[in-house]
Amino acid sequence: MGILTVTALLFLGVLGSYAVHDIPDRYDFALNLQFDGQPGAATFKFFYTYDRDNQMLRMAVKVLSLGWVGIGFSRNAFMTDTDVAIGWVDSSGAGYLQDRYAFRRGLPRLDVQQDFILYNATETDGYTIIEMARALETCDTQDDITINVGDTIYLLFAYHSMDPSSENDIPQHEFRQSMIINLFGSIVEPPPPDNLSFLDLLNENVIIPGVETTYWCKTFRLPDSIINTTHYMTAFEPVISSDTTAHVHHMLIYKCSDLTTIVGANNADGVCHSVHEEARDCRDNLLIAGWAVGAGKFVYPENVAYPIGGERGDTYLLMEIHYDNPDNLVGRVDNSGFRLSLTQEARQFNAGLSGVGAQTNSNLFVPPNAGIFNVFGYCPSSCTREFLPETGITVFANFLHTHTVGRSVILRHIRRGVELPPIDQNLFYDFDYQLTNHITPRVILPGDDLIVECRYNSTGRNFSTFGGESTSEEMCLSFISYYPEVPITYCVSFPRTDQYEDWVQTHAPLALDTYRQIDELGEASNFFNSFQWTDQAFRDIEDVNLNGVHFVVCGSETTGEDSGYRAFNERPPPINLPYEPPDVCSTGGAAQFAYSTIVVVLMAMLSFLL
Template sequence: MYIQTILTLSVILLCDAKLPKSKPYNQPNELPLNPTEYSQAIRLLQPELKNEKTSRIVDQYVRHRREVFYPNLYDSGLNWTHSETLDQNGDVVLKWTSSQTDIMFRVEARTLGYVGLGFNWESNMKGADLVIGWIDDDSGRAQILDCHGLEVEGKPVADEVQNYELISGHQNRTHTTIEFRRLLNTKDNQDFVIGDDTTQVLYALGPPGSDGQLPKHVDSGSRPLRLLQPFTSPNSAPQMHWDVTINNLSIPHDMATLFWCKIFKVPDLPKKHHIVGYLPLIDSRPIRNGVPVVEKNSLSPVHHMVLYECAVDPDEYSWNEWAESVGYFGPNRPSEWAICATPIAAWAMGSKGEFLPHNVGIPLGEKGGISFYMLEIHYDNQALHEVLDSSGIRILHTPTLRQHEAALLGAGVGVSALHLIPPKQRQYRTVGICSSECTNSTLPDTGINIVSVLLHAHGTARKISLKHVRGQQELSVISEENSYDARYQQSRVVPGGRQFLKGDIMITECTYDTTARDKPILGGYSTSQEMCLSFVLYYPRTELAGCYSMTPVDEFFETFGVKEFYFMSMIKIQNLFLSSGNLENITSPWEFDMKSRNYVEETGLQGDDQGVRLLKSLVIKNPAEFRNKSFMAHLNEMQWSEPLLTEPIEQRLYRGLHMMFCKKQDDSWGIPIQIQAYPTYNALPSNDVSEKHYKRVRLPSVTTASGSHRSHIWPAVLAICLTVIVAR
């Protein structure tokens, strides 16, 4: 038997030696294959001992590696299309570029020790894909090591197969620079698959002299990034800019959430211009002892900003007066400002702004029909600091008009307290619908072309997708994020664009993880609340400004077993939610001491609660078992950890009735408000992020019966032969 095995192996190897070897194909902007070879693969049979063997494996890796990189080769000369600072001090800069199969990185770090970079779904090293680079102090040559973090401790250990290839590296008196590359999908269980979703990019810096010994790092952190986002930049056409900023707004220390709105008049332009992009201007200074100071590491409370067009209004005198004013607290802004409903720029945390495609522009200037704009800034001040803020948006525009005029469309779940997410849920879904009746009434016969999408939610959201339904069939998603991080809300370019026709349906779906929450989360602007929105950049411009849905009021309360409240009918409650007035000041005849019932927020005041306070003041009359309880007390007492309760609630609010809203640019209705059932269509198979994530290696047992050992020898031999053939 063993002689037969050896003969078979010999024949296979002899045949392989005679096979022609194919030459590798190089993608554009891609280096030729690294000529480095390995004399043997590094293999560890006992995961629990890997950390103890790390130093020995590093030494073996260095000895067996044929070094071809020299200290005078400082960089590759690649065109780095992306660049991000990973830390707040600017000590770690990551640059990268990619092809269809590979991705190349350059790390510039303030350290004379090792530089570690990692990729993971979570912002920690447990199970992360890690690469360690350093400059040998004796030879001055660069080295890298492919590692991964242990699932339990997160400690780095060397991979069995080294899939990272060194490009170049050098060190000066202060910094270490390493360039390397890898396949997007190495098909290695110990490596991370780099795709379209947000990746947690980890970094770690070793102490001076830590050349591959992997001692404890002296600095570390993480930042969410999308590594495969298309590169966008302004074209060569002449550009101007218009800075739309708040001027020295004092944010009080007792306001946890603050919305501020201000009117701006368009610059005096001789003709219509086109907006070609926008950038955030963040200027937040904490006030210390009554004096605003500049602190390098202080975090700005600016959470998101939206700039809206204001439809033409005949009373220009009032608008000029408003443009000269400092602005208004959001809920108290004049009702006339409701015509400022069409977003043209939407920025959120982590975004660097956006450049429009070179054939698309948004009209700007009185000659374009727009005279006034409203800037809305949401400040998230949960730390309750006193801050002086002058933030805003820089609008980039050009007199060279582009082929297509574009606009932004808001879609998703209407922002209100009726958007409820239960606690203790691993994956709870909510949905907002842009109905076929709305798009059929407002879109042109040729439809629109979607360019990019900004998906927006708050801290418990984990997935967001913008779905597309035509007739009875769901099409491929317009945009999606399967690893959503509220700290990184960069708009997503739709590759090749997407044609969206009259009568098509747009569905924004959000999935939340509330396992760390003890009480229900209600919809609202505060970061302690939730949203589910899509801002869609498209062309040609239409009169449609917003397309949302929410659960009808009576359907919402019936879902939680409530039929009637004291002193407030369902119709009146619904009218309050549908009104554009301020829900904060609503009171009812059943007025009680909120403090004595512990209904006051333990944090600061929420500046715009979208009806949360109303829900707290509603007292149940029917059914009898809930009588005299406030609705919020009733919600807080429900058994949210019981799937028999939560699953039917999710299904009813998701698949049940929806109240549809279709808003035009002048704040009028595109169609009357309608209540409809969730649309019926043939859905595509679900796209779970877990399907994209390779499982960790499970090594076979080394203790087997003799008979079993003999029965598996032939598959093992063939596997070894195939491995040798592929490697050659």
């Protein structure tokens, strides 16, 4: 008797007492999925829990229909190359679940290796309920996709009002939709603290300029109650105007220096580069909150909060909003911003937020039509050794950020020449879906090195891309949330300009004098756009970033008596032992892995019933 048969019999022994009414209580997260523009579609609910210890997803779907239901995971929003689970309950009450793979449109092909494991199938009150589990890595390289922690992924969902007439005759869906999601970035929200209060920081009837990119800044004087008594931020969430959802790309909040000398400093707003200089300089101060398109509410762990006001001397905040308006539309009015959740109760740890990666300037460079091109930003050991406490800091969340040609971002961690597993990564980055991910807590010690590695694909873009704030420009950053708070606002780097001169000397020696006379970004763009690129030129300019000397800037405006940033030249850290992810699918391991997955699913189901 095979493993699957034995497991199925064990399931049948306990399903009789399995309650369906408490499905939400058995899962950490619930989504109400919408079939946009499809009138008559039923309610489709998706529940899931990420089992971090066993590297698996436990899932349930609940659909107001008595036919088949299905979900799928894909790297795109379509049916092609999609890992699919289709389940139903027949007229006798028997439950079915099939693992299929869609190579093209039409009925997905049945997998030889069934990796979606059914542990409940029920029809009740007009709903079909299917509960299942799947390992993140199934070792099925033919008909499954690996679900990597941190990656964005497309969730497809569909159903039909009728059951299949047989296991091999499944009618085409009546309703189908997809959504992009990160299944691993949230935590279960702790109970709200006592005496919770809210602070809204909102724009007021801002007319979005009719240009592609606008950074809008607004200052806020904190209420006297916060200025006089330290408050602790336990969560923040976006408040986005319904009419401008398509334009609000990201929002940031900075602590500000004392602006009392500026007339009208409270609620002063305008395009960021035009506001008062002292307010504009706040963008170099401590960043306390950030949001980008795709994200929702961010909640701190129950033992961590971000302190504001009181003895810290905070008086003003500055909010920055990036408006993305590629069609140059006019007349759009925005009232977006943040809602902060605050309490006067201190928690065990005060949180900090710091940016690491590549300095956003013209030395961040992606050549035209580069199929794969890597950029690196460094936070070296000399910086962490100076600013981190002896016991280090614990990173509990992270926000990865590039723009439209970014394809993946990895926050790498080096300790004394040995590369540890990535702190965070998104190997399928999507510019239109960015969020701060809660991660497995990681300690960074003094003397550790951090590398932010960004992979770009500029295929089809016939012009060079430089670092900058515009959507059509690029960034390569990681914003780490950690405790305890330390005096580092940024730790960033960029290759020294003279190394680009060496590259020009090698590949276009007759143009070296022209390159040396460049003093504007537009001139640099014209120079590189007209350059005759070869594979070797691509690789050599990438090597400037990877192995060349970098100019490093680290520290904060609030580092005490020695207030200010440190700036120095340093080479990237030596990596004597690169990180290699464990191979769970090595020869002989796949069968054992499949067996372990089934046992884990059974134990998980039994735990629900005890």
